Amino acid sequence: MAKIALITGATAGIGEACAHTFAREGYNLVLTGRRMERLEKIAQQLNKKYNVEVAISSFDVRSREQVIQNLEGLPAQWKKVDVLVNNAGLSQGLDPIQNGSYDDWETMIDTNIKGLLYVSRVVSNWMVTNGFGHIINLGSIAGKEVYPNGNVYCATKHAVDALNKGMRIDLNDKGIRVSAIHPGAVETEFSEVRFKGDKERAKKVYDGFEPLVADDIAETIWFISSRPAHVNINDLVIMPTAQASATNIFRSNNK
Incomplete structure (x- = not known):
C-alpha cells in the first residue's frame, strides 16, 4: 500500500516541488492550497507522470473552520x-516596526503560526490514532536570527522553531517524528509575495549570487523523511553557498 504525504501550500514553490518529489518516490498525495485551479493542474500532472493518486483540497490555513x-x-x-509537510507560509512587507502594516502582521501571524497549528492539530491526531507519522515544519533562517525590518516575519518563524521543538517533545512517546528545515535565500514566489507583486524589487533580492531553488528544499525534505524509523533529524539549516547569515551574502557585484 502506497504511503501518503499531505503538503500544505502546494500550489507553487517549495510545496509544489515537494509534491513532485514525493510523487516520484511513489507516495500518494493530499495537496492543499488556496488556488483550486493550480491544485487541479498539478494533480493531473502528477497522476499522469508518476501514476499516483492525488486528493486536493482548497482552503485557507488561516481559517480554523476551513x-x-x-x-x-x-x-x-x-x-x-505518513508525512505532513507544513509548508504554507509567507512574508508581507519589509518595514521597520513603527511603520509596519497591521494587516501584514495579522496575515503573517495567522498563516505562519495559526495555520501551522490548525493543520498540525488535526493531522497529529490522525497520526496518534494510526500509530505512525512524521511532521516536517518549514521554518526559515528568519527563525534563527533577526534582520533589519524583518521583525514580525522573524517572530513568526521563531515561533515555528519553538513549536517544532514543542511538538517533538509532546509527540515523542507516540512514535511520531517531528523535524524542521530552515532555508536561507530560496528563489520562489516568496519575495514577490513579500513585495506585493513587485517583480523588479523581488528579482533584486537574488542579484549577484546563486540562491537555493525549490527543488533543493524538496530534495532535503525527502531526505529527512526517508531516514530509517529510528532516526529523526530534529533541525536542519540549509543555505546557498554564497549566504553566510540572513544578511551576509557574497554577491558577484560586491565591492
Whole structure:
C-alpha cells in the first residue's frame, strides 16, 4: 500500500516541488492550497507522470473552520498520513516596526503560526490514532536570527522553531517524528509575495549570487523523511553557498 504525504501550500514553490518529489518516490498525495485551479493542474500532472493518486483540497490555513472542515471531510483512507509537510507560509512587507502594516502582521501571524497549528492539530491526531507519522515544519533562517525590518516575519518563524521543538517533545512517546528545515535565500514566489507583486524589487533580492531553488528544499525534505524509523533529524539549516547569515551574502557585484 502506497504511503501518503499531505503538503500544505502546494500550489507553487517549495510545496509544489515537494509534491513532485514525493510523487516520484511513489507516495500518494493530499495537496492543499488556496488556488483550486493550480491544485487541479498539478494533480493531473502528477497522476499522469508518476501514476499516483492525488486528493486536493482548497482552503485557507488561516481559517480554523476551513482547515477542520476540509481535512476532517477527507475519506478515511486519506487520513493514513505518513508525512505532513507544513509548508504554507509567507512574508508581507519589509518595514521597520513603527511603520509596519497591521494587516501584514495579522496575515503573517495567522498563516505562519495559526495555520501551522490548525493543520498540525488535526493531522497529529490522525497520526496518534494510526500509530505512525512524521511532521516536517518549514521554518526559515528568519527563525534563527533577526534582520533589519524583518521583525514580525522573524517572530513568526521563531515561533515555528519553538513549536517544532514543542511538538517533538509532546509527540515523542507516540512514535511520531517531528523535524524542521530552515532555508536561507530560496528563489520562489516568496519575495514577490513579500513585495506585493513587485517583480523588479523581488528579482533584486537574488542579484549577484546563486540562491537555493525549490527543488533543493524538496530534495532535503525527502531526505529527512526517508531516514530509517529510528532516526529523526530534529533541525536542519540549509543555505546557498554564497549566504553566510540572513544578511551576509557574497554577491558577484560586491565591492
